[in-house]
Amino acid sequence: MSQERPEGQLAAGVHWTRRAANRAVIGGCVLAAAIVVLPLALLVIHLLVRGLPALSPAFFTHMPKPVGEPGGGMANAIVGTLIVVGIAAAIAVPLGVAAGVYLAEYSRERLASAVRYTADVLSGAPSIVVGVAVFALLVVPMGHFSALAGGVGLAVLMLPTIVRSTEEVVRLVPNSYRQAALALGAPRWVATLQVVLPAARAGVTTAALLAVARASGETAPLLFTALGNRFWSLRVDKPIATLPVMIYDYARAPYPDWNAQAWTGALVLLALVTVLSALMRAATRRIR
Amino acid sequence: MTAANAGYPQGAGRAQASAGTEPPATTGGPRVSEEAPRIRTALPPNRAAGAEAAARPGGEAADGDQGEPAPAPHLVARGFDLHYGTHQALHGISLDIPEHRVTAIIGPSGCGKSTLLRAFNRMNDLIPGVRTGGTLRVGAVDVNAPGLDVVALRRRVGMVFQRPNPFPQSVYDNVAFGLRLLGIRKRTELDGRVETSLRRAALWDEVKDRLEGSALQLSGGQQQRLCIARCLAVEPEVLLMDEPASALDPTSTARVEELVLELKGRYTIVVVTHNMQQAARISDRTAFLMQGRLVEDDDTRRMFTSPREKLTEDYITGRFG
Numbered sequence: 001m002s003q004e005r006p007e008g009q010l011a012a013g014v015h016w017t018r019r020a021a022n023r024a025v026i027g028g029c030v031l032a033a034a035i036v037v038l039p040l041a042l043l044v045i046h047l048l049v050r051g052l053p054a055l056s057p058a059f060f061t062h063m064p065k066p067v068g069e070p071g072g073g074m075a076n077a078i079v080g081t082l083i084v085v086g087i088a089a090a091i092a093v094p095l096g097v098a099a100g101v102y103l104a105e106y107s108r109e110r111l112a113s114a115v116r117y118t119a120d121v122l123s124g125a126p127s128i129v130v131g132v133a134v135f136a137l138l139v140v141p142m143g144h145f146s147a148l149a150g151g152v153g154l155a156v157l158m159l160p161t162i163v164r165s166t167e168e169v170v171r172l173v174p175n176s177y178r179q180a181a182l183a184l185g186a187p188r189w190v191a192t193l194q195v196v197l198p199a200a201r202a203g204v205t206t207a208a209l210l211a212v213a214r215a216s217g218e219t220a221p222l223l224f225t226a227l228g229n230r231f232w233s234l235r236v237d238k239p240i241a242t243l244p245v246m247i248y249d250y251a252r253a254p255y256p257d258w259n260a261q262a263w264t265g266a267l268v269l270l271a272l273v274t275v276l277s278a279l280m281r282a283a284t285r286r287i288r
Numbered sequence: 289m290t291a292a293n294a295g296y297p298q299g300a301g302r303a304q305a306s307a308g309t310e311p312p313a314t315t316g317g318p319r320v321s322e323e324a325p326r327i328r329t330a331l332p333p334n335r336a337a338g339a340e341a342a343a344r345p346g347g348e349a350a351d352g353d354q355g356e357p358a359p360a361p362h363l364v365a366r367g368f369d370l371h372y373g374t375h376q377a378l379h380g381i382s383l384d385i386p387e388h389r390v391t392a393i394i395g396p397s398g399c400g401k402s403t404l405l406r407a408f409n410r411m412n413d414l415i416p417g418v419r420t421g422g423t424l425r426v427g428a429v430d431v432n433a434p435g436l437d438v439v440a441l442r443r444r445v446g447m448v449f450q451r452p453n454p455f456p457q458s459v460y461d462n463v464a465f466g467l468r469l470l471g472i473r474k475r476t477e478l479d480g481r482v483e484t485s486l487r488r489a490a491l492w493d494e495v496k497d498r499l500e501g502s503a504l505q506l507s508g509g510q511q512q513r514l515c516i517a518r519c520l521a522v523e524p525e526v527l528l529m530d531e532p533a534s535a536l537d538p539t540s541t542a543r544v545e546e547l548v549l550e551l552k553g554r555y556t557i558v559v560v561t562h563n564m565q566q567a568a569r570i571s572d573r574t575a576f577l578m579q580g581r582l583v584e585d586d587d588t589r590r591m592f593t594s595p596r597e598k599l600t601e602d603y604i605t606g607r608f609g
Contacts, residue, residue: 176453185443
């Protein structure tokens with residue numbers, strides 16, 4: 001019946017109410033998108049305004065100064081963040097990737113659904129709870145706060161993301177790869193490690209780095225674990241300074257110069273996470 | 289107990305007869321040379337012996353449906369059933385697939401031809417809830433014997449799939465994959481065998497300058513020939529091809545068909561196809577399956593000129609399917 005309709009009528013047939021509805025919906029979407037971007041833009045602008053004045057090379061290379069002395073930096077906290085996040089990644093990435101592969105490849109087993117459920121619950125656990133738990137399970141038995149405990153706390157937070165994203169991307173690997181490998185006489189574990197996982201490596205890398213980037217900004221799990229340290233320390237069994245905790249301390253402090261430094265610290269932390277994410281994107285693009 | 293299982297003792301008798309013509313089972317390990325007599329068993333001898341013993345009870349030869357002095361059967365099905373859960377996909381299939389010939393399995397969609405093909409290297413294991421009955425043998429080895437080394441079986445029985453499925457790796461690594469599985473690490477040996485395999489798959493001239501390039505950059509037809517080369521590299525005895533040309537354009541299809549003809553001197557080839565012209569062009573024998581049952585299997589020329597069954601004639605002449 002539509003074939004009998006003349007061409008001209010089809011072209012002119014769109015009623016004005018339909019066009020108006022179309023515009024209204026698109027306009028609404030654009031507005032919503034703008035509102036979403038607004039907080040981020042405000043945040044970045046505010047950080048730049050408040051943080052830039054105290055930003056100097058000394059901020060990266062100098063230690064914190066006692067109250068009242070001008071200058072000083074957060075060198076120990078920057079290095080400390082890298083150490084703690086490094087420990088966390090060293091724990092969470094291998095574990096999480098392995099568990100994710102297990103979930104994707106052996107999803108029918110009962111253990112798999114238990115693991116999946118646990119990961120989902122864990123990903124919803126408030127980070128402060130994770131911090132307290134690590135405090136009770138690791139800090140108390142060890143007798144003191146430590147970089148290691150901080151790393152474990154962040155690792156627990158990273159795990160669910162890595163596990164579930166790895167599962168997703170490994171699941172996306174076409175079944176034909178698995179079949180081809182098995183048909184060539186590969187045992188299942190070889191097919192998984194040499195064919196399936198490499199095929200998913202771009203996605204796995206993204207998942208891991210995303211988790212790292214997110215964890216590097218966490219404060220709550222570090223409060224009771226890594227604690228913080230006014231001094232230079234590279235030891236994993238001692239309390240260690242980290243950027244988020246130092247920002248927290250400096251922002252609460254009643255000294256205006258500390259508050260200013262907290263802003264700068266926040267700016268540096270944001271930049272660190274952004275750079276990490278950008279590196280991750282570049283790396284995965286090259287891998288593809 | 290199904291009807292097919294009831295027919296099993298008779299089938300076992302036939303199986304014993306053909307097993308008797310086999311050279312004695314030899315010890316495992318990769319084949320030494322292509323010219324050497326074919327080693328029938330890459331499995332440990334005790335397993336092979338067990339398989340033969342299992343096939344022993346029963347009567348004498350009852351072979352009558354092969355019109356010509358066909359070579360010794362390489363793959364044998366006797367009363368073979370396969371269930372997907374509650375659905376029975378194959379009913380009492382009894383079929384001999386001769387060595388160093390091309391055998392085509394034809395039939396309408398869903399008739400079980402791919403299922404039968406995949407049963408020969410146990411690829412159906414990947415599907416949960418698959419059960420089998422009856423016997424299926426590759427050489428002297430009972431494919432479904434409990435405790436069978438499936439990995440060793442799959443090295444003897446290679447498979448090419450419907451859609452080209454090269455790994456997202458370099459051309460070289462694709463072909464070398466199976467070789468590395470065999471523990472070959474020496475670069476010179478890998479190089480040699482990769483080249484041989486690619487030459488046999490008639491792909492060498494097209495890819496020799498881009499061995500390190502991604503396999504996914506090749507055309508569909510080249511990818512399929514790469515998959516064949518990858519399969520040949522581990523020197524299987526049998527090549528199972530599941531509609532190997534159905535995802536390819538006519539030119540690439542012709543190349544793959546030529547290749548099948550070139551390869552049959554060296555390998556036993558089983559091709560599943562829904563293209564009857566293709567079956568007629570490339571196969572020596574044809575088996576026609578319908579609704580999970582073997583309707584007829586015969587010399588291809590005879591099957592396409594004077595089929596014994598009305599059903600076969602109707603299918604071949606395009607009255608259905």
